Amino acid sequence: xxxxxxxxxxxxxxxxxxxxxxxxxxxxxxxxxxxxxxxxxxxxxxxxxxxxxxxxxxxxxxxxxxxxxxxxxxxxxxxxxxxxxxxxxxxxxxxxxxxxxxxxxxxxxxxxxxxxxxxxxxxxxxxxxxxxxxxxxxxxxxxxxxxxxxxxxxxxxxxxxxxxxxxxxxxxxxxxxxxxxxxxxxxxxxxxxxxxxxxxxxxxxxxxxxxxxxxxxxxxxxxxxxxxxxxxxxxxxxxxxxxxxxxxxxxxxxxxxxxxxxxxxxxxxxxxxxxxxxxxxxxxxxxxxxxxxxxxxxxxxxxxxxxxxxxxxxxxxxxxxxxxxxxxxxxxxxxxxxxxxxxxxxxxxxxxxxxxxxxxxxxxxxxxxxxxxxxxxxxxxxxxxxxxxxx
Numbered sequence: 128x129x130x131x132x133x134x135x136x137x138x139x140x141x142x143x144x145x146x147x148x149x150x151x152x153x154x155x156x157x158x159x160x161x162x163x164x165x166x167x168x169x170x171x172x173x174x175x176x177x178x179x180x181x182x183x184x185x186x187x188x189x190x191x192x193x194x195x196x197x198x199x200x201x202x203x204x205x206x207x208x209x210x211x212x213x214x215x216x217x218x219x220x221x222x223x224x225x226x227x228x229x230x231x232x233x234x235x236x237x238x239x240x241x242x243x244x245x246x247x248x249x250x251x252x253x254x255x256x257x258x259x260x261x262x263x264x265x266x267x268x269x270x271x272x273x274x275x276x277x278x279x280x281x282x283x284x285x286x287x288x289x290x291x292x293x294x295x296x297x298x299x300x301x302x303x304x305x306x307x308x309x310x311x312x313x314x315x316x317x318x319x320x321x322x323x324x325x326x327x328x329x330x331x332x333x334x335x336x337x338x339x340x341x342x343x344x345x346x347x348x349x350x351x352x353x354x355x356x357x358x359x360x361x362x363x364x365x366x367x368x369x370x371x372x373x374x375x376x377x378x379x380x381x382x383x384x385x386x387x388x389x390x391x392x393x394x395x396x397x398x399x400x401x402x403x404x405x406x407x408x409x410x411x412x413x414x415x416x417x418x419x420x421x422x423x424x425x426x427x428x429x430x431x432x433x434x435x436x437x438x439x440x441x442x443x444x445x446x447x448x449x450x451x452x453x454x455x456x457x458x459x460x461x462x463x464x465x466x467x468x469x470x471x472x473x474x475x476x477x478x479x480x481x482x483x484x485x486x487x488x489x490x491x492x493x494x495x496x497x498x499x500x501x502x503x504x505x506x507x508x509x510x511x512x513x514x515x516x517x518x
Contacts, residue, residue: 207369
């Protein structure tokens, strides 16, 4: 049944948690296996174009709501391992239940092992937690879904995403006013900082203006921006309870790394595309991908063109839109390439030229000429043949 494939992310998280709690070199396995598996299946597997619009929502929502407890268990085990005692008797309790020996895992893990855990946990928290959080915070009329999503986003210090992404990014996408849309020639490392700070400023401004319309001060318990940071503080408090300051440090490091992963995905999703402020958001203003594995484990986040055309759609109703601007690889492959800016730019320049020729309207095309000149691309953008469907 098609809905069962969406259990893959939950299964991946459970296996990763088991590997982390083995300690030692095993703590590198979740990052190595998950990233390589996704990239390989995306590269050699089929496109994912299944129509799930008639599937019962509960059968798909199940996997979304499992994400928070599994991630919480993964983080809690590692926070305990980062400490020195047996906080809350967790280690002894797990042994009695036939669970992992966290004390042995702790003793087997040195700095190199913990680096693998940090990178793996941050990556999986972004891939699972941020993706599911993104899906749930778009359900603005369903309070339980919204709060569940914000708890997930708080693991990467990004609960304010529920404000900026929904009410800021979706209104300003692919314009120069949007901090989460990368411009031509921009490099990912500078973008991570620019986008993060810009989104925080925008989220605070949007929430302050909302409260002002209600006659309230921004310094009120009803401020969703401040409450979002309180969610992250609660996670930090739990980390301290289980493993002390070392666990808090690990939580902060994994959260910041997970946030950086999100910004790399933001970088990929709209890189170099152009829209004039005030004009309609259309599928052509986002890069799309129908790579099977990325589409499956990221709950159709890769069907990004349709998501921006109608942001309120649940993931199972998003269309693959094969005629939308297409990325040359799945999200995992594009993430690897983005980390090498010259490679990424060489890969994307001709595809952006193709977008200018095939998708841009007259006003966008004129602005594209100015952007190409600013980025130093004027002589380098050569449109690809129209027959290349993936570009």
